Amino acid sequence: MSLAAPAQDGQPGPEGRPGAASPRPMLVLEQVHARDAAGPHGRARGSITELSMAIGQGIHVVLGAPEDGTLALLDVVTGVRPPLRGKVSINGSDPMETPSVRARLGALAAEPHLPPAPSVGASIRLALRARGEVGHRFDAVLDPLGLSALHARSVRKLSFAEARAVELALALTTPAPLVIALHEPLSDVAVPNLHLIQERLRELASARICVLCTTSSPADALALADRVHVLHRGFLVREVGGDGRGLGYGGLAELIAWIAAPSAEADRGLHATSGEAARALAAAISRASGVRGVSWEEGRPFASRVRVQGDSAEACADALIDAAAETGVTIEAITQGAPDLTEVRAMTDARMRGRTFPLRGAPLPMAPLLSPPFSPPSGPPGPSSNAPREARSAVSSLPSPPARSPVEDGGPLGRPRSIPAPSMNDEMEMPRPAPVATGPQAAPSPGPPRGPILPAPPMLPNIAEPRAASGPEAGALDPAAPPSPTVNEGER
Amino acid sequence: MSSAMPPVSMPPPSARSPRDTIPGRRLTALGSRELDVQPKVGLGAALALGLALGRERLFRRPTALSALLGAALVIVGAVIERRAGAAGAVDRALSGNFRLVIPLVAFGVAAEASGRGNLRESVWPIARYGASRREVALGLVAMAMVVSMGLGALFAVSSVMLAQGPGEPPLLRDAFQCAWIGALTASAYTAWFSLGATFWKRGRGRWIPLVADFLVGGSAGLVGALLPRSNAQNLLGGAGAMHLSQPASSGILLGSAVILTFVAALRCRR
Numbered sequence: 001m002s003l004a005a006p007a008q009d010g011q012p013g014p015e016g017r018p019g020a021a022s023p024r025p026m027l028v029l030e031q032v033h034a035r036d037a038a039g040p041h042g043r044a045r046g047s048i049t050e051l052s053m054a055i056g057q058g059i060h061v062v063l064g065a066p067e068d069g070t071l072a073l074l075d076v077v078t079g080v081r082p083p084l085r086g087k088v089s090i091n092g093s094d095p096m097e098t099p100s101v102r103a104r105l106g107a108l109a110a111e112p113h114l115p116p117a118p119s120v121g122a123s124i125r126l127a128l129r130a131r132g133e134v135g136h137r138f139d140a141v142l143d144p145l146g147l148s149a150l151h152a153r154s155v156r157k158l159s160f161a162e163a164r165a166v167e168l169a170l171a172l173t174t175p176a177p178l179v180i181a182l183h184e185p186l187s188d189v190a191v192p193n194l195h196l197i198q199e200r201l202r203e204l205a206s207a208r209i210c211v212l213c214t215t216s217s218p219a220d221a222l223a224l225a226d227r228v229h230v231l232h233r234g235f236l237v238r239e240v241g242g243d244g245r246g247l248g249y250g251g252l253a254e255l256i257a258w259i260a261a262p263s264a265e266a267d268r269g270l271h272a273t274s275g276e277a278a279r280a281l282a283a284a285i286s287r288a289s290g291v292r293g294v295s296w297e298e299g300r301p302f303a304s305r306v307r308v309q310g311d312s313a314e315a316c317a318d319a320l321i322d323a324a325a326e327t328g329v330t331i332e333a334i335t336q337g338a339p340d341l342t343e344v345r346a347m348t349d350a351r352m353r354g355r356t357f358p359l360r361g362a363p364l365p366m367a368p369l370l371s372p373p374f375s376p377p378s379g380p381p382g383p384s385s386n387a388p389r390e391a392r393s394a395v396s397s398l399p400s401p402p403a404r405s406p407v408e409d410g411g412p413l414g415r416p417r418s419i420p421a422p423s424m425n426d427e428m429e430m431p432r433p434a435p436v437a438t439g440p441q442a443a444p445s446p447g448p449p450r451g452p453i454l455p456a457p458p459m460l461p462n463i464a465e466p467r468a469a470s471g472p473e474a475g476a477l478d479p480a481a482p483p484s485p486t487v488n489e490g491e492r
Numbered sequence: 493m494s495s496a497m498p499p500v501s502m503p504p505p506s507a508r509s510p511r512d513t514i515p516g517r518r519l520t521a522l523g524s525r526e527l528d529v530q531p532k533v534g535l536g537a538a539l540a541l542g543l544a545l546g547r548e549r550l551f552r553r554p555t556a557l558s559a560l561l562g563a564a565l566v567i568v569g570a571v572i573e574r575r576a577g578a579a580g581a582v583d584r585a586l587s588g589n590f591r592l593v594i595p596l597v598a599f600g601v602a603a604e605a606s607g608r609g610n611l612r613e614s615v616w617p618i619a620r621y622g623a624s625r626r627e628v629a630l631g632l633v634a635m636a637m638v639v640s641m642g643l644g645a646l647f648a649v650s651s652v653m654l655a656q657g658p659g660e661p662p663l664l665r666d667a668f669q670c671a672w673i674g675a676l677t678a679s680a681y682t683a684w685f686s687l688g689a690t691f692w693k694r695g696r697g698r699w700i701p702l703v704a705d706f707l708v709g710g711s712a713g714l715v716g717a718l719l720p721r722s723n724a725q726n727l728l729g730g731a732g733a734m735h736l737s738q739p740a741s742s743g744i745l746l747g748s749a750v751i752l753t754f755v756a757a758l759r760c761r762r
Contacts, residue, residue: 042693080616097762100532103622113617116548130541130621132530170621176529 025054026210027077027179032086036071038110048072049234050086057208059201061221063247064231065341070183070214071110073231077181077212078107091178101178103131106171108182112163114155120166121151127170141173142166144200146192161190172200180204180211186220198224218247219338232348243313248339249347252292252309255316257281257324258333260303277329278304284323290315303332538623542631545618546605550639558600559643562593566647569593570654578657583729585655586670589647590677590724597647598640598681599702602689605636606698611689612760629760633686633753637679644678645671673727680720680745681705683752690759720745 032051035044048069064070076083079095079102088094093101115130117123124141128134142148147165150158158166168189171180180201186194201224205211214231215221221228222244230238230247240246243253259274259281275298282296285308293309310316313336324331339347533541570585606614615628648670656663684701691697701719709721716722716733723741726732732741 078620080620099619099622099624099762102620103530103533107620113620115617115621116545118548126541126544126618127621129537130533130618130623132533132622 025056026091027056027212028054028087028089029073029076030087030089032076032083032088034069034072034076034081034083034086036066036069036075037081038066038071044072046070046072047234048076048231048236051234051236052086053229053236055210055212055227057205057210058226059205059211059213059224059242060227060229061213061215061225062229062231062236063215063218063221063341063344065216066110067233068231069234070216070231072234074107074109074181074183074212074214077179078102078105078109080109104174104176104178106174106177106180106182108164108168108171108185110183112158112160112167114158114163114166117155119151120153120155120158123155124166124170131175133175141169145169145172145196147190159190161188164188165190168197172197172204177204177209180209182211182213184215184217184220185213186223187215187217216341217338218244218341218344219336222247222336222338230344230348232345232352237348237352244336244338247347248343252311253313253316254307254309254337255313255320256335256337257306257308257320257331258303258335259306259329260332274299274304277327278306280327281320281323281329281331282306284326285319288319288322291319307337309337533623535627538627539631539634541618541623542615542628542633543635544631545615545628546632546635546639549605549607550601550635552604555601555604555639558597558604562597562643562647563650565593566650567654570651574655574657579659581655581657582652582660582666585651586648586728587725587730589651590674590728591721593647594644594674594678594724595681595702595705595721597643598678599685599698601636601640601643602633602682602685602698603695605632605639606686606689606695608694609689610691610693610695611686611756614689614695615760624762625760626757626762630753630757633682633756636686637682637749637753640678640682641675644674644676646674648674670728673724676727676742676745676749677720677724679749680723680752683749683756684720687752687756687759690756717744718748720748 030052033047033049034051035047037044039045046065046067046069051069051073062070062073075081076088077090077095079097082096088096090101090105095101095105114120115123115126117126120142128141139148139151142151145165145168147169150162150166153162155163168182168185168191171182174180185197185201189197191197201211201213205226213221213224215224218228222242225242227242228240228244228247229236230240232238238246245253259277278296278298282294285291285294285306290312291308291310294307296304296306298304306320308316308320310319317334320331320334323329566585566589569588570581573581573585573588576584611629611632612625615625615632618628619625649667652667652670653663656666660666681701684705685698688698688701689695691700704715705719705721708715709719710716710725711722712731712733714734717736722733723736723745726736726741727738727745732738736744
């Protein structure tokens with residue numbers, strides 16, 4: 001069931017095997033401005049502004065609502081529409097202009113666009129032909145995700161979720177993939193077992209393939225990601241590890257245990273209802289070491305639940321298991337707690353308000369685009385590569401932004417000022433955020449691999465790591481502090 | 493307790509096809525994916541994909557209804573002209589056919605082929621998987637052209653046969669000539685509308701050549717010489733723009749059909 005091991009020889013290129021010995025960014029965006037067309041009458045619903053990122057192997061999740069620009073980001077990555085400004089490259093080639101790159105790009109868009117055909121099987125055959133695959137392998141696309149029943153259905157009569165499921169199946173079975181770009185892969189897809197999707201994505205990431213997912217669900221992001229990148233009003237503003245620390249206000253790990261009502265007479269001797277069981281479990285957990293908080297909620301008629309917060313997920317799990325054994329409570333399911341998008345936005349807004357930034361227009365010393373071990377490619381670039389010269393010669397820094405006239409900025413040079421919280425209609429006065437340098441330092445291990453949190457650029461405030469609770473600094477914000485009363489972001 | 497299960501018999505590995513489910517293998521197991529790069533989709537394959545896309549979009553109820561409506565107009569027009577007077581009935585029927593029915597039916601066919609949207613976006617369901625947008629668009633417009641040409645020839649022949657009267661040219665020769673004129677004219681219209689569909693959202697630019705053809709297509713100047721209407725009139729025996737000869741009008745129609753199709757495909761990018 002595992003992917004074949006990638007080749008260890010030679011440089012990857014559009015025609016070569018992915019996964020060369022020295023990892024390099026597979027997907028590069030440079031100062032990209034883009035809009036989607038997902039609004040009514042083809043208007044833009046979201047946009048991205050001067051977005052720069054370079055990502056390689058692993059699962060990278062961009063967290064944000066469509067209004068933050070996730071659809072626009074996916075559109076430029078998958079080649080649906082060109083960026084308004086900037087460059088997008090996958091393995092050195094523009095996906096918009098290079099069909100061979102698109103053939104190795106597995107994509108799941110917000111709106112399904114299956115090839116029109118009398119049946120789903122015929123539609124898949126068209127897609128396989130377009131990818132250069134021959135043979136009748138439509139069952140190899142649908143069967144692994146349990147979608148065989150859709151094979152003979154008419155494409156026009158598929159529901160939205162079913163059409164997305166077929167597209168997802170096609171995306172996950174892309175041959176020799178370079179990048180897999182998925183929008184909400186765990187939401188609104190008619191796949192019977194969502195764990196298969198997670199398994200497959202892990203498999204792809206382990207085979208050194210770049211997986212990019214966009215989602216507005218922090219829970220889905222934490223379930224999938226090695227790295228979570230927060231997209232906020234068109235800017236890629238911060239990044240956290242796959243464990244989600246620093247994503248919301250809580251810096252603690254959280255597990256949620258679901259307890260159903262005991263069904264058998266024998267079980268009812270201990271706890272008559274799930275509420276009683278939850279209460280007892282919570283009381284036992286509160287005595288455990290490593291636990292920082294516990295709460296219980298009685299669900300009628302549904303299962304009750306107990307929330308446990310601790311220093312780590314392992315500590316929470318240990319406390320749950322020990323308490324369940326002590327009280328005789330049967331736990332039906334355990335899920336990882338996650339902040340909702342409102343809390344993530346509030347945290348992002350608060351961090352951005354708490355910083356002072358250099359005046360816009362002053363040339364910002366750019367942090368290295370990629371931290372080691374990403375090394376520049378040693379050979380000459382391929383003829384089809386249209387990567388900029390800087391990326392070819394030394395994949396270590398972005399070109400400096402052009403200096404702007406002080407008249408345009410309306411203020412003198414060199415005087416720092418604090419920037420107020422941006423509104424949706426504001427001209428963006430936020431500084432250009434540091435390019436997000438990503439990539440695991442080592443090959444991912446079995447289980448949920450977690451990448452390191454990279455060091456912050458020297459001149460810009462560190463918003464990638466939660467701040468330690470040490471002495472106050474100018475503009476510092478304690479992530480454990482309650483949210484500012486002025487924070488009021490819209491729902492996702 | 494149940495007795496031990498009998499051993500499962502399995503075909504030898506050499507006899508198994510890739511589609512056999514191996515006992516013990518989870519049905520939900522994802523197959524292994526080769527990391528070999530697939531060969532590029534060539535021009536022929538991309539054209540075939542475009543033709544398949546066009547066939548799927550055109551051989552549906554909306555196109556059939558358009559064709560039926562056009563046929564009804566042709567039949568009614570021919571019958572009316574025949575009853576109005578036998579002399580010149582064919583010419584009058586053909587004139588109405590080429591002025592109204594063929595342009596509108598070609599417009600409908602071109603719109604359906606591009607999914608009633610922009611041509612570049614209409615090829616995305618295939619191009620997203622690795623085929624070139626241009627080549628798929630070429631195949632798509634070619635299929636639309638084939639359908640339009642068939643309908644144009646059919647309507648022209650129908651007008652000739654239904655409006656035929658004494659004093660008219662021989663039926664078979666007249667029908668054959670009008671058929672190829674109808675096919676050529678419909679192909680030129682389809683190319684114009686397909687090029688227009690590469691402009692603006694939802695391909696609304698296809699309305700520009702339609703409106704221009706209705707307004708100035710019959711003029712005697714350069715614009716009239718470029719648009720299909722006056723060239724079709726010239727081929728049917730009427731006066732053409734800029735006093736062009738009939739071979740010149742044929743050349744303009746054929747050239748429009750070919751050149752504008754390629755320009756429309758080029759505008760779709762790769």
